[in-house]
Amino acid sequence: MRLGYFTMPLHPIGRNYTDILKENREAIILCDELGFHDAFVGEHLTDQCESVTNSMLFQATLINSTKSIKLATGTTNLTHTHPVLVATHAAMFDHLSEGRFILGISPGVLRSDREVLGLLDADMNKIFADAINVILEIWERDPPYDIDFPDNPFKVTTRESEWKEIGLGVMQKPFQKPRPEIVGTVVAPYSKGVIEMGKREFHPLSANFLLPKWVATHWHNYAEGCAAGDKPARTEDWRIARTVFVADDDKTAEAYGKADANSPFRFYYKQMFTKLKRAGREAVFKHDQNEADDIVTLDRILDDLVICGSVDKVVDEILAFRDTVGNFGELVIAGMDWVDADLTKNSMRLMAEEVLPRVNKAIGT
Numbered sequence: 073m074r075l076g077y078f079t080m081p082l083h084p085i086g087r088n089y090t091d092i093l094k095e096n097r098e099a100i101i102l103c104d105e106l107g108f109h110d111a112f113v114g115e116h117l118t119d120q121c122e123s124v125t126n127s128m129l130f131q132a133t134l135i136n137s138t139k140s141i142k143l144a145t146g147t148t149n150l151t152h153t154h155p156v157l158v159a160t161h162a163a164m165f166d167h168l169s170e171g172r173f174i175l176g177i178s179p180g181v182l183r184s185d186r187e188v189l190g191l192l193d194a195d196m197n198k199i200f201a202d203a204i205n206v207i208l209e210i211w212e213r214d215p216p217y218d219i220d221f222p223d224n225p226f227k228v229t230t231r232e233s234e235w236k237e238i239g240l241g242v243m244q245k246p247f248q249k250p251r252p253e254i255v256g257t258v259v260a261p262y263s264k265g266v267i268e269m270g271k272r273e274f275h276p277l278s279a280n281f282l283l284p285k286w287v288a289t290h291w292h293n294y295a296e297g298c299a300a301g302d303k304p305a306r307t308e309d310w311r312i313a314r315t316v317f318v319a320d321d322d323k324t325a326e327a328y329g330k331a332d333a334n335s336p337f338r339f340y341y342k343q344m345f346t347k348l349k350r351a352g353r354e355a356v357f358k359h360d361q362n363e364a365d366d367i368v369t370l371d372r373i374l375d376d377l378v379i380c381g382s383v384d385k386v387v388d389e390i391l392a393f394r395d396t397v398g399n400f401g402e403l404v405i406a407g408m409d410w411v412d413a414d415l416t417k418n419s420m421r422l423m424a425e426e427v428l429p430r431v432n433k434a435i436g437t
Contacts, residue, residue: 073400073401073432074110075107075108075109075403075404075405075424076108076109076110076403076404077099077100077103077108077110077111077112077404077407078112078114078146078277078280078313078405078406079099079111079112079406079408080114080122080146081096081113081114081122081409082122082339082340082343082409083122083123083409093124095409096124096130096407099111099407099410099416099420100113100134100141100143101134101138102420104138106420106421106423106425107140107424108141109141109142110141110174110402111131111143111144112145112147112174112176112255112277112404113127113131113145114127114147115127115145115146115147115148115149117152117182117185117188117189118182118185118187118188121343127146127147127148127176128145128162131144131145132165135168135169138172141172143173143174144173144174144175145174146176146257147255147257148162148175148176148177149178149179149180150179150180150199150200150203150204151179151180151186151191151194151203152180152185152189154226155203155226156206156210156226158203158207159207159210159243160210160243160244162175162207162246162252164244166247166248167244167247171247171248171252173246173247173248174252174253174255175252175253176254176255176257177204177254177255177274178200178257179199179200180200181196202221202226204254205224206219206224206226206228208251209228211245211251212250215230215241215242216229216234216241230242253275254274254275255276255277256274256275256276257276257277257278258276259282259356260356261289261356262286263290263293264293266290266293267294267296267297270293270294270295270298270299270301270303270305271298271300271301271303272301275310275311276290276294276310277311277312277313277404278312278313280314280315280377280404281315281348281357281377283357283376283377284393284396285359286356287312287396287397288397288398290310291307291310291397294310306401307398307399307400307401308401308402309401310402311403312400313404313405314377314379314390315337315340315341315377315379315405315408316380316386316405316406316419316423317329317380318380318381318382318386318423318427319380319381319418319422320422321382322385325380325381325385325386326380326381328411328412329374329378330371330374336408336411337380337408338370338374339408339409340406340409341370341373341374341378342370345370354368357373357376359376379393386423386427390431391431391435399435403428403431405420
Protein backbone atom coordinates (compact mmCIF):
# COMPACT_ATOMS: atom_id res chain seq x y z
CA MET A 73 0.00 0.00 0.00
CA ARG A 74 1.35 3.41 -1.00
CA LEU A 75 0.81 6.64 0.93
CA GLY A 76 -0.63 9.74 -0.72
CA TYR A 77 -1.89 13.17 0.26
CA PHE A 78 -4.96 15.13 -0.80
CA THR A 79 -5.94 18.62 0.24
CA MET A 80 -8.90 20.62 -1.01
CA PRO A 81 -7.42 22.74 0.76
CA LEU A 82 -9.87 24.04 3.37
CA HIS A 83 -9.13 26.83 5.86
CA PRO A 84 -11.20 29.09 8.15
CA ILE A 85 -12.35 32.49 6.90
CA GLY A 86 -10.07 35.25 8.12
CA ARG A 87 -6.74 33.51 7.72
CA ASN A 88 -4.12 35.41 5.74
CA TYR A 89 -4.20 34.18 2.13
CA THR A 90 -0.43 34.33 1.68
CA ASP A 91 0.07 32.26 4.84
CA ILE A 92 -2.43 29.67 3.62
CA LEU A 93 -0.56 29.19 0.35
CA LYS A 94 2.76 28.90 2.19
CA GLU A 95 1.31 26.36 4.61
CA ASN A 96 -0.02 24.16 1.82
CA ARG A 97 3.33 24.27 0.02
CA GLU A 98 5.08 23.31 3.26
CA ALA A 99 2.75 20.34 3.70
CA ILE A 100 3.62 18.90 0.29
CA ILE A 101 7.34 19.52 0.76
CA LEU A 102 7.08 17.55 4.00
CA CYS A 103 5.19 14.77 2.19
CA ASP A 104 8.07 14.57 -0.27
CA GLU A 105 10.63 14.32 2.52
CA LEU A 106 8.59 11.56 4.19
CA GLY A 107 8.32 9.48 1.00
CA PHE A 108 4.66 10.02 0.08
CA HIS A 109 3.95 8.76 -3.43
CA ASP A 110 1.84 11.70 -4.61
CA ALA A 111 0.00 14.84 -3.52
CA PHE A 112 -3.32 16.11 -4.91
CA VAL A 113 -4.47 19.74 -4.57
CA GLY A 114 -7.99 20.92 -5.35
CA GLU A 115 -9.15 24.14 -6.96
CA HIS A 116 -12.10 26.52 -6.73
CA LEU A 117 -12.62 29.99 -8.11
CA THR A 118 -15.14 31.43 -5.64
CA ASP A 119 -14.66 29.80 -2.24
CA GLN A 120 -13.00 31.84 0.49
CA CYS A 121 -12.29 28.69 2.51
CA GLU A 122 -10.97 26.67 -0.45
CA SER A 123 -8.79 29.30 -1.99
CA VAL A 124 -6.43 27.60 -4.46
CA THR A 125 -7.86 28.84 -7.75
CA ASN A 126 -5.67 26.80 -10.09
CA SER A 127 -4.29 23.46 -8.96
CA MET A 128 -1.79 23.16 -11.81
CA LEU A 129 -0.37 26.62 -11.21
CA PHE A 130 -0.03 25.95 -7.48
CA GLN A 131 1.66 22.59 -8.02
CA ALA A 132 4.10 24.10 -10.51
CA THR A 133 5.59 26.14 -7.66
CA LEU A 134 6.58 22.84 -6.01
CA ILE A 135 8.44 21.21 -8.89
CA ASN A 136 11.84 22.55 -7.84
CA SER A 137 11.07 22.33 -4.11
CA THR A 138 10.47 18.56 -4.16
CA LYS A 139 12.48 15.60 -5.37
CA SER A 140 10.37 12.51 -5.97
CA ILE A 141 6.71 13.04 -5.05
CA LYS A 142 4.23 13.10 -7.94
CA LEU A 143 2.35 16.39 -8.15
CA ALA A 144 -1.31 15.97 -9.01
CA THR A 145 -4.18 18.27 -9.79
CA GLY A 146 -6.96 17.35 -7.44
CA THR A 147 -8.74 18.21 -9.58
CA THR A 148 -8.54 20.27 -12.75
CA ASN A 149 -12.14 21.27 -13.32
CA LEU A 150 -12.56 20.68 -17.04
CA THR A 151 -15.70 22.81 -17.34
CA HIS A 152 -13.77 25.93 -16.29
CA THR A 153 -11.48 26.28 -19.29
CA HIS A 154 -11.00 25.28 -22.89
CA PRO A 155 -9.55 21.75 -23.34
CA VAL A 156 -6.75 23.13 -25.55
CA LEU A 157 -5.50 25.10 -22.54
CA VAL A 158 -5.66 22.06 -20.25
CA ALA A 159 -3.88 19.83 -22.80
CA THR A 160 -1.06 22.26 -23.51
CA HIS A 161 -0.55 23.41 -19.91
CA ALA A 162 -0.56 19.82 -18.62
CA ALA A 163 1.97 18.79 -21.28
CA MET A 164 4.29 21.63 -20.24
CA PHE A 165 3.91 20.74 -16.55
CA ASP A 166 4.74 17.13 -17.36
CA HIS A 167 7.98 18.22 -19.03
CA LEU A 168 8.90 20.71 -16.30
CA SER A 169 8.48 17.97 -13.69
CA GLU A 170 10.05 15.31 -15.95
CA GLY A 171 7.09 13.02 -15.51
CA ARG A 172 6.18 13.76 -11.88
CA PHE A 173 2.69 14.80 -12.91
CA ILE A 174 -0.78 13.30 -12.50
CA LEU A 175 -3.80 14.89 -14.16
CA GLY A 176 -6.74 14.70 -11.77
CA ILE A 177 -10.00 15.64 -13.45
CA SER A 178 -13.61 16.42 -12.57
CA PRO A 179 -16.53 18.46 -13.92
CA GLY A 180 -16.39 21.04 -11.13
CA VAL A 181 -19.52 21.06 -9.01
CA LEU A 182 -19.30 24.23 -6.89
CA ARG A 183 -22.43 26.22 -7.68
CA SER A 184 -20.80 29.65 -7.20
CA ASP A 185 -18.01 28.68 -9.63
CA ARG A 186 -20.61 27.71 -12.18
CA GLU A 187 -22.50 30.95 -11.68
CA VAL A 188 -19.48 33.21 -12.05
CA LEU A 189 -18.62 31.45 -15.31
CA GLY A 190 -22.18 31.69 -16.61
CA LEU A 191 -22.69 27.90 -16.38
CA LEU A 192 -25.52 27.58 -13.83
CA ASP A 193 -27.82 25.91 -16.33
CA ALA A 194 -25.14 24.03 -18.27
CA ASP A 195 -24.85 20.25 -18.50
CA MET A 196 -21.56 19.98 -16.61
CA ASN A 197 -21.15 16.26 -17.15
CA LYS A 198 -21.46 16.68 -20.92
CA ILE A 199 -18.95 19.54 -20.99
CA PHE A 200 -16.61 17.41 -18.89
CA ALA A 201 -16.91 14.40 -21.22
CA ASP A 202 -16.50 16.57 -24.32
CA ALA A 203 -13.41 18.23 -22.87
CA ILE A 204 -11.55 15.05 -21.88
CA ASN A 205 -12.25 13.54 -25.31
CA VAL A 206 -10.61 16.54 -26.95
CA ILE A 207 -7.64 16.58 -24.55
CA LEU A 208 -6.83 12.95 -25.29
CA GLU A 209 -7.15 13.51 -29.02
CA ILE A 210 -4.77 16.47 -28.88
CA TRP A 211 -2.16 14.28 -27.21
CA GLU A 212 -2.69 11.41 -29.66
CA ARG A 213 -2.92 13.27 -32.97
CA ASP A 214 -0.46 15.29 -35.00
CA PRO A 215 -1.23 18.70 -36.53
CA PRO A 216 -3.40 20.00 -38.04
CA TYR A 217 -5.46 17.86 -35.55
CA ASP A 218 -8.90 18.33 -37.16
CA ILE A 219 -10.80 17.27 -34.04
CA ASP A 220 -14.52 17.51 -34.73
CA PHE A 221 -16.65 15.10 -32.72
CA PRO A 222 -20.43 15.06 -33.33
CA ASP A 223 -22.33 17.14 -30.76
CA ASN A 224 -19.07 18.35 -29.21
CA PRO A 225 -18.70 22.16 -29.18
CA PHE A 226 -14.90 22.01 -28.92
CA LYS A 227 -13.62 21.94 -32.50
CA VAL A 228 -9.83 21.94 -32.75
CA THR A 229 -7.75 22.50 -35.86
CA THR A 230 -4.71 24.49 -37.01
CA ARG A 231 -5.14 23.67 -40.69
CA GLU A 232 -5.38 27.28 -41.91
CA SER A 233 -2.48 28.61 -39.81
CA GLU A 234 -0.14 25.60 -39.83
CA TRP A 235 3.38 26.30 -41.10
CA LYS A 236 5.47 23.21 -40.40
CA GLU A 237 8.77 24.70 -41.53
CA ILE A 238 8.80 27.19 -38.66
CA GLY A 239 6.73 25.16 -36.17
CA LEU A 240 3.45 27.05 -36.29
CA GLY A 241 0.23 25.24 -35.51
CA VAL A 242 1.84 22.54 -33.34
CA MET A 243 0.92 21.67 -29.73
CA GLN A 244 3.38 19.95 -27.39
CA LYS A 245 2.78 16.38 -26.27
CA PRO A 246 3.36 15.22 -22.67
CA PHE A 247 6.67 13.95 -21.30
CA GLN A 248 5.08 10.64 -20.20
CA LYS A 249 4.12 8.23 -22.95
CA PRO A 250 1.48 7.83 -24.09
CA ARG A 251 0.14 10.33 -21.51
CA PRO A 252 0.23 11.16 -17.81
CA GLU A 253 -1.82 9.08 -15.39
CA ILE A 254 -5.38 10.40 -15.24
CA VAL A 255 -7.26 10.17 -11.93
CA GLY A 256 -10.93 10.90 -11.30
CA THR A 257 -12.46 11.55 -7.90
CA VAL A 258 -15.43 9.38 -6.89
CA VAL A 259 -17.81 11.15 -4.53
CA ALA A 260 -21.04 9.13 -4.64
CA PRO A 261 -22.11 5.64 -3.54
CA TYR A 262 -22.54 3.20 -6.44
CA SER A 263 -20.98 5.77 -8.78
CA LYS A 264 -21.64 5.13 -12.46
CA GLY A 265 -18.86 7.50 -13.42
CA VAL A 266 -16.28 5.07 -12.06
CA ILE A 267 -17.46 2.52 -14.65
CA GLU A 268 -16.43 4.97 -17.38
CA MET A 269 -13.06 5.44 -15.67
CA GLY A 270 -12.46 1.71 -15.92
CA LYS A 271 -13.34 1.65 -19.60
CA ARG A 272 -10.79 4.38 -20.36
CA GLU A 273 -7.94 3.34 -18.04
CA PHE A 274 -8.45 6.31 -15.76
CA HIS A 275 -7.84 5.56 -12.09
CA PRO A 276 -10.35 6.21 -9.27
CA LEU A 277 -9.78 8.17 -6.08
CA SER A 278 -12.60 7.51 -3.60
CA ALA A 279 -13.48 10.52 -1.46
CA ASN A 280 -12.58 10.68 2.23
CA PHE A 281 -16.07 11.84 3.27
CA LEU A 282 -17.75 8.58 2.18
CA LEU A 283 -18.60 5.86 4.69
CA PRO A 284 -16.61 2.64 4.22
CA LYS A 285 -19.72 0.77 3.02
CA TRP A 286 -20.17 3.29 0.20
CA VAL A 287 -16.48 3.25 -0.71
CA ALA A 288 -16.74 -0.53 -1.09
CA THR A 289 -19.24 -0.07 -3.94
CA HIS A 290 -16.65 1.64 -6.12
CA TRP A 291 -14.41 -1.33 -6.82
CA HIS A 292 -17.16 -3.48 -8.30
CA ASN A 293 -18.14 -0.70 -10.69
CA TYR A 294 -14.55 0.06 -11.61
CA ALA A 295 -13.86 -3.61 -12.33
CA GLU A 296 -17.02 -3.72 -14.45
CA GLY A 297 -15.76 -0.79 -16.49
CA CYS A 298 -12.32 -2.35 -16.93
CA ALA A 299 -13.91 -5.57 -18.18
CA ALA A 300 -16.09 -3.64 -20.63
CA GLY A 301 -12.99 -1.90 -21.94
CA ASP A 302 -11.07 -5.17 -22.13
CA LYS A 303 -8.55 -3.88 -19.60
CA PRO A 304 -7.24 -5.46 -16.39
CA ALA A 305 -8.71 -4.23 -13.12
CA ARG A 306 -5.73 -3.73 -10.81
CA THR A 307 -6.27 -2.93 -7.17
CA GLU A 308 -2.98 -0.98 -7.13
CA ASP A 309 -4.71 1.60 -9.35
CA TRP A 310 -7.40 2.30 -6.74
CA ARG A 311 -6.75 5.20 -4.36
CA ILE A 312 -8.89 5.76 -1.28
CA ALA A 313 -8.79 9.00 0.69
CA ARG A 314 -9.32 8.90 4.44
CA THR A 315 -9.25 11.44 7.25
CA VAL A 316 -6.49 10.34 9.60
CA PHE A 317 -4.76 11.91 12.60
CA VAL A 318 -2.01 10.13 14.51
CA ALA A 319 -0.63 11.31 17.85
CA ASP A 320 1.70 9.99 20.51
CA ASP A 321 -1.28 9.10 22.69
CA ASP A 322 -4.98 8.41 22.22
CA LYS A 323 -6.13 11.31 24.41
CA THR A 324 -4.35 13.93 22.32
CA ALA A 325 -5.55 12.32 19.12
CA GLU A 326 -9.18 12.22 20.24
CA ALA A 327 -9.13 15.86 21.31
CA TYR A 328 -7.45 17.29 18.21
CA GLY A 329 -9.13 14.88 15.81
CA LYS A 330 -12.71 15.18 17.06
CA ALA A 331 -13.57 16.67 20.43
CA ASP A 332 -12.00 20.12 20.71
CA ALA A 333 -14.00 23.07 19.45
CA ASN A 334 -10.99 24.27 17.45
CA SER A 335 -10.24 20.86 15.94
CA PRO A 336 -9.44 21.30 12.23
CA PHE A 337 -11.20 18.00 11.58
CA ARG A 338 -14.38 19.26 13.23
CA PHE A 339 -14.15 22.44 11.15
CA TYR A 340 -13.60 20.44 7.95
CA TYR A 341 -16.60 18.17 8.44
CA LYS A 342 -18.82 21.02 9.58
CA GLN A 343 -18.02 22.74 6.27
CA MET A 344 -18.57 19.57 4.25
CA PHE A 345 -21.82 18.72 6.04
CA THR A 346 -23.16 22.25 5.51
CA LYS A 347 -22.24 22.32 1.81
CA LEU A 348 -23.51 18.85 0.99
CA LYS A 349 -26.73 19.44 2.92
CA ARG A 350 -27.39 22.62 0.98
CA ALA A 351 -26.75 20.73 -2.26
CA GLY A 352 -29.15 17.96 -1.21
CA ARG A 353 -26.34 15.40 -0.99
CA GLU A 354 -26.16 14.82 2.78
CA ALA A 355 -27.25 11.21 2.20
CA VAL A 356 -23.58 10.30 1.73
CA PHE A 357 -23.30 10.53 5.54
CA LYS A 358 -26.20 8.17 6.20
CA HIS A 359 -25.72 4.55 7.26
CA ASP A 360 -28.87 3.74 5.34
CA GLN A 361 -30.47 5.85 2.64
CA ASN A 362 -33.82 5.63 4.50
CA GLU A 363 -32.45 7.19 7.69
CA ALA A 364 -34.13 10.36 8.85
CA ASP A 365 -32.13 13.50 8.18
CA ASP A 366 -31.99 14.56 11.83
CA ILE A 367 -30.15 11.37 12.81
CA VAL A 368 -27.07 12.61 10.97
CA THR A 369 -25.14 14.90 13.31
CA LEU A 370 -21.65 16.38 13.17
CA ASP A 371 -20.49 14.24 16.09
CA ARG A 372 -21.66 11.06 14.38
CA ILE A 373 -19.97 12.08 11.14
CA LEU A 374 -16.70 12.60 13.03
CA ASP A 375 -17.02 9.22 14.73
CA ASP A 376 -17.74 7.53 11.38
CA LEU A 377 -15.10 9.19 9.26
CA VAL A 378 -12.14 10.37 11.34
CA ILE A 379 -9.53 7.73 12.08
CA CYS A 380 -7.53 9.04 15.03
CA GLY A 381 -5.42 7.68 17.82
CA SER A 382 -1.98 6.43 18.72
CA VAL A 383 0.00 4.42 16.18
CA ASP A 384 -1.41 1.07 17.32
CA LYS A 385 -5.01 2.30 17.27
CA VAL A 386 -4.70 3.87 13.82
CA VAL A 387 -3.08 0.72 12.41
CA ASP A 388 -5.99 -1.36 13.72
CA GLU A 389 -8.59 1.04 12.29
CA ILE A 390 -6.96 1.13 8.86
CA LEU A 391 -6.82 -2.66 8.74
CA ALA A 392 -10.48 -2.83 9.79
CA PHE A 393 -11.34 -0.34 7.06
CA ARG A 394 -9.47 -2.48 4.52
CA ASP A 395 -11.44 -5.54 5.69
CA THR A 396 -14.61 -3.66 4.75
CA VAL A 397 -13.61 -2.21 1.37
CA GLY A 398 -11.13 -4.82 0.13
CA ASN A 399 -7.62 -4.42 -1.17
CA PHE A 400 -6.55 -1.08 -2.65
CA GLY A 401 -3.30 0.44 -3.80
CA GLU A 402 -2.96 3.77 -2.03
CA LEU A 403 -4.17 5.34 1.20
CA VAL A 404 -4.54 9.07 0.57
CA ILE A 405 -4.48 11.20 3.70
CA ALA A 406 -6.73 14.28 3.68
CA GLY A 407 -4.93 17.51 4.49
CA MET A 408 -6.39 19.89 7.08
CA ASP A 409 -5.75 23.41 8.32
CA TRP A 410 -2.68 23.56 10.56
CA VAL A 411 -4.30 24.67 13.79
CA ASP A 412 -1.29 23.14 15.55
CA ALA A 413 1.63 22.79 13.15
CA ASP A 414 3.66 20.56 15.46
CA LEU A 415 0.82 18.07 15.95
CA THR A 416 0.13 18.05 12.21
CA LYS A 417 3.73 17.43 11.21
CA ASN A 418 4.10 14.74 13.86
CA SER A 419 0.98 13.00 12.56
CA MET A 420 2.36 12.97 9.02
CA ARG A 421 5.69 11.63 10.24
CA LEU A 422 4.06 8.89 12.33
CA MET A 423 1.84 7.97 9.41
CA ALA A 424 4.80 7.52 7.07
CA GLU A 425 7.35 6.03 9.44
CA GLU A 426 5.25 3.98 11.87
CA VAL A 427 1.68 3.37 10.69
CA LEU A 428 2.13 2.49 7.02
CA PRO A 429 5.04 0.06 7.57
CA ARG A 430 2.98 -1.81 10.17
CA VAL A 431 -0.08 -1.88 7.93
CA ASN A 432 1.96 -3.26 5.04
CA LYS A 433 3.57 -5.84 7.31
CA ALA A 434 0.11 -6.93 8.48
CA ILE A 435 -1.25 -7.33 4.96
CA GLY A 436 1.84 -9.20 3.86
CA THR A 437 3.36 -6.87 1.29
